[in-house]
Amino acid sequence: MLENLSSRLQGIFSGLRSKGRLTEDDINSAMREIRMALLEADVNFKVVKAFVARTKERCLTSEVLDSLTPAQNVTKIVLDELIELLGRTDSKLVMSGRIPNVIMLVGLQGSGKTTAASKLAYRLKQEGHSPLLVACDVYRPAAADQLQTLGGEIGVRVFREDGQDPVKIAQDSIQDAIDNLRDVVIIDTAGRLHVDEEMMAEAAAIKEATKPDQILMVVDAMTGQDVVSVVEAFSDRIDFDGVIMSKMDGDARGGGALSVREVTGKPIKFISSGEKPDSLEEFHPDRMAKRILGMGDMISLIENAVRVQQEEDEAQAAEELARGNLTLNDFITMNRQIRKMGGVSKLISALPGGDKMLGSGQVDENALDDMEVIINSMTAEERVKPEVLNASRRQRIAKGAGVTVTDVNNLMKRYNETKKMVKKMTAGLSQQPKRNKKGKKGKKTRRRGMGIAGLEGLSMSDLKNISNMMGDK
Amino acid sequence: MDMFSKVSSGLAKSRDKFKEGMNALLDRGPQLDEGFWEDLEETLILSDIGPEAAFGIVEDLRDQATRKALPDSYAVLDMLGCRIEAEFAPGGEDILNGAAAVVLFVGINGTGKTTTVGKLAKAATDSGRKVILGSGDTFRAAAIEQLQVWAERAGVEMVTRERGSDPASVCFETIERAEDIDADLVLIDTAGRLHTSEDLMRELQKVVNVVRKRSNIAVYTVLVVDATTGQNGLQQAREFDRALDLDALIVTKMDGSAKGGIAISISHDLGLPIIKMGVGEGIDDLRDFDAHEYVAALIGDYNTNEETVEDFIEQDAAAPPKMTWAEFVEMDDAGKIAGKKHFWEKW
Numbered sequence: 001m002l003e004n005l006s007s008r009l010q011g012i013f014s015g016l017r018s019k020g021r022l023t024e025d026d027i028n029s030a031m032r033e034i035r036m037a038l039l040e041a042d043v044n045f046k047v048v049k050a051f052v053a054r055t056k057e058r059c060l061t062s063e064v065l066d067s068l069t070p071a072q073n074v075t076k077i078v079l080d081e082l083i084e085l086l087g088r089t090d091s092k093l094v095m096s097g098r099i100p101n102v103i104m105l106v107g108l109q110g111s112g113k114t115t116a117a118s119k120l121a122y123r124l125k126q127e128g129h130s131p132l133l134v135a136c137d138v139y140r141p142a143a144a145d146q147l148q149t150l151g152g153e154i155g156v157r158v159f160r161e162d163g164q165d166p167v168k169i170a171q172d173s174i175q176d177a178i179d180n181l182r183d184v185v186i187i188d189t190a191g192r193l194h195v196d197e198e199m200m201a202e203a204a205a206i207k208e209a210t211k212p213d214q215i216l217m218v219v220d221a222m223t224g225q226d227v228v229s230v231v232e233a234f235s236d237r238i239d240f241d242g243v244i245m246s247k248m249d250g251d252a253r254g255g256g257a258l259s260v261r262e263v264t265g266k267p268i269k270f271i272s273s274g275e276k277p278d279s280l281e282e283f284h285p286d287r288m289a290k291r292i293l294g295m296g297d298m299i300s301l302i303e304n305a306v307r308v309q310q311e312e313d314e315a316q317a318a319e320e321l322a323r324g325n326l327t328l329n330d331f332i333t334m335n336r337q338i339r340k341m342g343g344v345s346k347l348i349s350a351l352p353g354g355d356k357m358l359g360s361g362q363v364d365e366n367a368l369d370d371m372e373v374i375i376n377s378m379t380a381e382e383r384v385k386p387e388v389l390n391a392s393r394r395q396r397i398a399k400g401a402g403v404t405v406t407d408v409n410n411l412m413k414r415y416n417e418t419k420k421m422v423k424k425m426t427a428g429l430s431q432q433p434k435r436n437k438k439g440k441k442g443k444k445t446r447r448r449g450m451g452i453a454g455l456e457g458l459s460m461s462d463l464k465n466i467s468n469m470m471g472d473k
Numbered sequence: 474m475d476m477f478s479k480v481s482s483g484l485a486k487s488r489d490k491f492k493e494g495m496n497a498l499l500d501r502g503p504q505l506d507e508g509f510w511e512d513l514e515e516t517l518i519l520s521d522i523g524p525e526a527a528f529g530i531v532e533d534l535r536d537q538a539t540r541k542a543l544p545d546s547y548a549v550l551d552m553l554g555c556r557i558e559a560e561f562a563p564g565g566e567d568i569l570n571g572a573a574a575v576v577l578f579v580g581i582n583g584t585g586k587t588t589t590v591g592k593l594a595k596a597a598t599d600s601g602r603k604v605i606l607g608s609g610d611t612f613r614a615a616a617i618e619q620l621q622v623w624a625e626r627a628g629v630e631m632v633t634r635e636r637g638s639d640p641a642s643v644c645f646e647t648i649e650r651a652e653d654i655d656a657d658l659v660l661i662d663t664a665g666r667l668h669t670s671e672d673l674m675r676e677l678q679k680v681v682n683v684v685r686k687r688s689n690i691a692v693y694t695v696l697v698v699d700a701t702t703g704q705n706g707l708q709q710a711r712e713f714d715r716a717l718d719l720d721a722l723i724v725t726k727m728d729g730s731a732k733g734g735i736a737i738s739i740s741h742d743l744g745l746p747i748i749k750m751g752v753g754e755g756i757d758d759l760r761d762f763d764a765h766e767y768v769a770a771l772i773g774d775y776n777t778n779e780e781t782v783e784d785f786i787e788q789d790a791a792a793p794p795k796m797t798w799a800e801f802v803e804m805d806d807a808g809k810i811a812g813k814k815h816f817w818e819k820w
Contacts, residue, residue: 036798036802037798039518039798040797040798041704042703042704042705044519045519109583109585110582110583110584110585111583140588140619141591141618141621142616142622145618145619146613148615149614149615193728194730222702223701224521224701224735225518226521227701230730247581247583247667250581250667250709
């Protein structure tokens with residue numbers, strides 16, 4: 001996400017970096033790029049104007065212009081302002097002590113409320129809650145069926161009363177939650193237009209009747225300039241607490257996130273990207289801003305890696321890796337893990353400068369699959385002890401996999417490079433404290449420790465290696 | 474009620490702020506001062522119409538206003554209206570109102586494909602055509618049930634299979650069934666997908682290929698675009714067009730405060746006519762496209778002069794294609810953007 005924005009800004013600042021001292025003209029041309037990039041990202045025009053004015057003013061102070069490293073200072077200011085715009089602190093889902101907690105979802109038609117509701121339910125279930133999904137969309141044909149199906153897939157109870165008034169359904173659902181020992185009620189409402197007074201009144205009535213602890217508005221990441229009037233209207237009538245940005249897996253820049261925060265002051269709580277129930281992620285403004293500036297999103301990446309690994313429970317393999325005993329079998333496992341984490345492109349785009357590489361087509365999504373095919377043509381012994389591969393064995397493998405010997409040689413080269421690199425990376429990772437049982441506190445501390453450790457072991461040249469490994473064939 | 478008043482009535486219900494925004498250009502009176510040009514530029518940017526239009530058109534109009542000595546801002550707005558009308562690609566009348574045809578509806582998630590198919594089925598049946606529906610969205614939960622409700626409302630037959638089955642085979646069966654019952658309009662709903670998902674785009678390509686191969690009557694693919702979509706809409710449309718070779722557009726959800734400016738860019742860039750526009754939730758609110766009404770919703774009411782529109786269409790043949798902001802900056806870096814003096818002065 002936001003690839004172009006980061007590559008444009010990177011472009012500006014590598015230009016600025018080559019100069020010793022900045023002039024006002026330099027700042028102006030940088031601001032021009034920022035304006036264009038933000039408009040390309042669908043940030044609202046008025047928000048762009050205000051953002052650029054603020055940033056420019058700060059950049060033009062003498063401390064910045066006269067400092068030895070003006071370009072870095074400008075970068076820092078833009079980053080600061082972006083973080084400011086996105087909301088300074090992380091905003092988690094706040095649960096009250098009341099049982100059941102009520103979460104209500106609102107939004108325009110087609111923004112992805114029903115999908116978000118089921119993802120949220122899945123997430124809460126993973127965290128140990130027992131949610132209840134409530135189908136309050138009585139207008140769109142089969143909307144309740146959709147929620148019922150999605151609820152069935154993730155094993156969450158769905159409450160529906162077809163043909164009833166949505167306000168009554170919402171009220172009844174709370175009793176149902178109590179009767180069935182559910183501690184969180186997630187109310188999926190009908191999509192409505194911000195200019196439709198009747199429907200907005202209905203949403204307000206549901207709010208009045210159920211007194212939700214949290215109201216989340218689902219906003220499509222692809223929304224254009226109009227996002228401002230939409231969120232303003234919802235904010236006025238329903239006064240929601242936070243936003244879920246949906247469809248973030250497309251290549252829309254999601255600049256609406258910036259506008260929403262600036263205009264309503266409401267935080268983005270989650271980003272939703274993908275069709276799978278587990279693709280609802282917490283939103284971190286600082287990471288997002290860094291990502292926009294091409295500084296990479298290593299922490300998210302590492303967290304993601306940790307989760308995948310936990311699921312697989314491959315502590316054994318990790319230990320092996322740490323000792324540098326990387327076999328070709330691990331290579332296949334890694335390949336599969338990468339696929340689980342969203343594929344090569346997602347991985348690369350989270351690395352500093354990764355967006356640029358993706359944009360210029362240097363990354364081949366299928367490179368890893370080709371590797372797997374070659375490895376599959378090897379014997380069990382060859383996979384564990386790749387040293388035994390001589391010329392004739394390589395020829396046999398190439399024939400079996402339908403590739404040339406050069407391809408096999410390339411794979412072995414990459415394997416050896418990776419082996420070196422993994423040794424470095426896992427030197428930090430292997431020091432992680434022992435896994436805790438569920439519980440927010442434990443998770444948080446472990447993740448933080450991991451993030452730093454993981455970053456320490458990784459140098460820029462390693463990142464280049466990763467890119468080489470996945471890129472050129 | 475024409476569309477402009479429909480949109481206006483929708484807006485009348487809302488807070489005055491929107492109304493002000495929409496008629497800012499008309500309300501500021503006849504004088505042609507710098508403030509007018511700035512408001513105009515802002516209105517166009519806020520409509521999602523894109524940089525080329527927002528700056529190119531405004532710069533162009535400034536020239537014309539001086540050369541042709543346009544008396545006041547109303548004359549400029551009339552000319553602007555005609556200029557934007559000239560951007561729409563013509564044609565597309567035969568797709569829903571011509572000879573027997575198979576029409577596939579494609580687009581990203583949540584643009585309103587299923588609802589559009591349902592409304593069209595009802596309208597076409599009412600006008601005496603024999604319609605059959607194919608439920609090619611076998612992915613989304615309850616999409617089939619949703620279309621089934623519409624099929625019942627329209628009193629038409631619908632072909633489907635259980636969720637998760639191959640959409641191409643559903644289409645194949647739909648066409649066979651259409652031939653059996655002599656239907657002359659086959660409407661096929663497909664699953665929403667992001668243009669960035671290669672696998673799903675390939676699947677859709679297969680679906681369309683199967684339909685094109687199997688059908689003995691004309692096959693059209695129509696992209697359904699949500700009026701609230703921003704700059705990413707152009708990229709989406711280009712990807713869908715590259716994969717499927719689109720024939721037309723339908724713009725939905727024009728009933729909010731969104732102006733649907735991006736659809737103008739898409740229509741111009743890819744030469745795709747807009748054949749319907751959705752201005753409300755009612756079944757009659759999916760209307761035939763009308764350029765004047767569309768543009769009036771964007772810039773406020775104005776007078777269309779057919780000749781002026783024709784002139785612009787001729788000039789436009791040599792005009793640069795539509796572009797995204799990023800492309801605009803690149804073109805500018807290459808020195809290929811002419812006449813944007815006023816723009817860069819300010820920016």
